[in-house]
Amino acid sequence: MRKVPFETYALVASLVLFVLSLVSLVIAINVATERTHVPYAGIPVGKSISVGSSTLTVDKVTTKTGSQPFVAPEGHEYLVVTLTVRNNGEKPFSVLPTTDTYVKESDGTVDYPAPFTLEKPFHSGIVLPGESTKGELSYLVPKSSAYKLYVEADWTSTAVPFMVKSEKQLSGQ
Structure with missing residues (x-):
């Protein structure tokens, strides 16, 4: 019977530890990805998602025809979205809804915020660490x-879609 040198055992042990470390790393990356995974179909209204240094929630969605001076033209409506942004980071960040948010229609057309009389408008400004704005x-x-x-926005590190009106809602399903 041939004797196996100690170095061989050490090499095998090192390889086993390396493989275990690699598996642990892959699991950790998958868990982190699951926490920040943004579904293609869009995040449902009322569900929060943490991305970048923020947590975002679309709390409520309503539609209105408007009143003077902001009346929706024939075939259109005002989509009113209540948005909450929380700063989970260690540094303040600026929120500017006119450039940080937009609505994309099913045909790819992009709509930016439009003037409308709102009860509690979302204001631009700085959100300090640990604070929220709504x-x-x-x-x-x-x-x-x-x-x-x-x-x-730069503080989300990606484009985060929220499903606010689906094809099913259009067809009444």
Whole structure:
């Protein structure tokens, strides 16, 4: 019987530890990815998602025809979205809804915030670490289209879609 040198055992043990470390790393990456995974179909209204240094929630979605001076033209409506943004980071960040948010229709058309009389408008400004800001945003959109609200800013590190009106909702299902 041949004797196996100690170095061989050490090499095998090192390889086993390396493989275990690699498996642990892959698991950790998958867990982290699951926490920040943004579904293509869009995040449902009322569900929070943590991305970048923020947590985002679309708390409520309503549609309105408007009143003077902001009346929706024929075939359109105002989409009013209540958005909450929380700063989970260690540094303040600026929120500017006119450039950080938009609505994309099912055909790819993009709509930016539109003037409308809001009860609690979302204000631009700095959100300090550990603090939140909440308010309403309005978009003039066609009644006959499905659409998603996107939040896309340097503090989200990606475009985050929220499903605010789906094809199923359009067809009454």
